[in-house]
C-alpha cells in the first residue's frame with residue numbers, strides 16, 4: 001500500500017518550506033537612536049544572521065536622504081567612523097551592529113525620529129552566489145543616551 005498524504009498536508013508543507021528558499025537572513029533586535037529637533041543624522045543597530053555567506057550591500061530608509069554602512073576604527077587615540085561599501089555576513093555568524101561598532105548611518109533626516117516611534121528600513125543582502133534578498137523591517141526608536149554613537 002502506498003502512503004498518500006492528504007492534499008491539505010502537502011499544501012501546508014509547501015507553505016512552510018517556501019520561506020526557506022528566500023529567507024537566508026534573519027534580523028533581530030533592530031533599533032534606531034531617537035533624535036532631537038534639527039538633528040540630521042543618527043544610527044541604526046541590529047543583529048543579522050545569514051545561513052549562507054552573504055554581504056549587506058545596501059540600506060534604504062524613507063526618513064533618510066542617504067543611508068550608509070559604517071565601521072568604527074581607531075585614528076590615533078580617537079574613534080573614527082567611515083562608510084564601507086558592504087558588510088560581510090559569514091554563514092551562521094551573528095553579526096551585531098551596535099554603538100561603538102558597525103552601524104547603519106541615517107543621513108539627511110527629513111523628520112525627527114521620536115522615541116517609541118518606528119522607522120521602516122530596507123536592507124539589501126547579496127549572497128555569495130549573487131542572489132539578492134530585500135528585507136523590510138520596522139526599527140523602534142530608543143532614547144537618546146549619549147550623542148555620537
Ligand SMILES: [Cu+2]
Nearest residue numbers: 070081103105
Ligand atoms: Cu556612523
